[in-house]
Amino acid sequence: MIVTAFKSSYQTYNELDKFWPDPWTIQNFKDIFLTTPMLSFIKNSVIVTSTSIIGTLLSTTLAGYAFGRLKWKGRDAVFMVVLIAMMIPSQAIMIPQYMVFQKAHFINTLFPLIVPSWLAASTKGAFYIFTIRQFIMSIPHDIDEAAKIEGCGYFKIYSKILIPLLTPAIGSVIVFSFIENWNNFLSALIYLNDEAKFTLPIGIQYFQTQIFVDWNKIMGASIISVIPAIIVLFVGQKYLIKGVNLSASKG
Amino acid sequence: MFKKVTVPLLSPIILLNLVTAVIDSFRVFVNSYAITEGGPLNESMFLVLYIYKKAFTSIRMGYASAVATIFLIIVLVLTVIELKISKKKVYYAE
Structure with a gap:
């Protein structure tokens, strides 16, 4: 993938026996940003992913709290x-x-990609609720009761006591839901028709037409779309380990 | 030790992974859509891709819904079989 991104189009199609690009060129990346609305793809992807993550966190932690702690x-x-x-x-x-989103006139907007996350109804929403619930069940009840005696209401227990203790679980939910939304191809494909609304995964498809497949640019765009995912994974990993240590030392 | 201790203790997690992996493998879509769109004579056609094509390229929502229902039934039957088989083999601490 990386090697092809730095080759010229002539090399990919004519010099099949060579593995390394010769010479290395960044022309593909220049073309990607100059000839296609790549920046708007990236912008849309960032909007969808960030708002979805916020929504996922709000809905799944609240649901996890209701399932793991409250009795009803x-x-x-x-x-x-x-x-x-x-x-x-x-x-x-x-x-x-x-059909639901069609009735709500959400077709060809970014809402169908965001709204399910806010309702914990995305592809993995139930899995997140399950994770958070298991984690809340493992937090001792005594902490809650102490807070209750101090005069905390249900919501204050949730926001002041459980959320800080939940950091490892929240970290893993953030990483998972980032990957899920960043790579979301199918719903973007269904709901978005307008080029200005495209997110990165279908943006990459922009270079693949019926007649001609521009592999160099596909690879270049793929690299651009992979970089944030790798960064989030590394940062998230550090955060996860930290969270585990924190909760373990408190006992 | 691995066979007698580790695997039985891991078995609930192995079950969860098995169930989700089987479901995920039924959801193959992007690969065949991006590369061949169903391919020569439907050789690389998958269920989800078929549903997508029927619903959104040849706008036959009813037909596609029927296929989706069959898809759901297949997955549910497989999951139930997995859970039935697992009853004997999975070890729960309680």
């Missing part, structure tokens, strides 16, 4: 529904979802 009638039954939802592939409910 029918809690276990509703949790079973969440578990079953985890086992339904999202593509099976793609068409009804499309």
Whole structure:
């Protein structure tokens, strides 16, 4: 991928026996930014991913708190529904979802990519709720009770006590949901028709036409789209390990 | 030791991974869409790609919904079989 991104188009098609580019060129990257709306693809991807992550965090931590801590009638039954939802592939409910968004006039906007995350209904939403719930169950009840005696309401327990203790779980949810939304191809393909609204994954497809496939530019665009994912993974990993240490030392 | 201790203790997680991996493998879409779009004579056609094509390129929503329902049933049956088989083999600490 990297080697092809730095070759010229002539080299990729004519000098098939050479592995390394000769000479190395950054012409492909220049072309990507000059001839295609790459910046707007990146901008849209960043908007979708960041707002989705915020939505995922809000909805899944609240749901996890409700399932893991609070006692209410029918809690276990509703949790079973969440578990079953985890086992339904999202593509099976793609068409009804499309119709709902059509009724709401959300087609060809970025909302269909963002709204499911805010409702914990994205592809992996149920899995996040499950993760957070398991983690909350492992936090001792005594901490909650102490907070209650000090005069904290339910929401204050959630925001002041549980959220700081949940950092490792939240870190993993952030990493997972970043990857999920950054690579989201299918729903972007379904809901977006306008070039100005494209996100990166379908933006890359822009270089692949029926007649001619511009491999050099595809590889260049792929590199651009992979870099943020790698950065997030490395940063997230450090954060995860830190979170684990923090909670372990407090005992 | 690995066979008698580690695997039984890991078995609930192995079950979760098995179930999600089987479902994920049914959801293949991007690869065949990007490379061949179903390929020569449907040789690389997958269920999700078929649903997508029927629903959004030849606008037959009802037909595509029926295929999606069958898809869902296949996945659910497989999951139930997996859970049935696992009842004997998975070890829970309680």
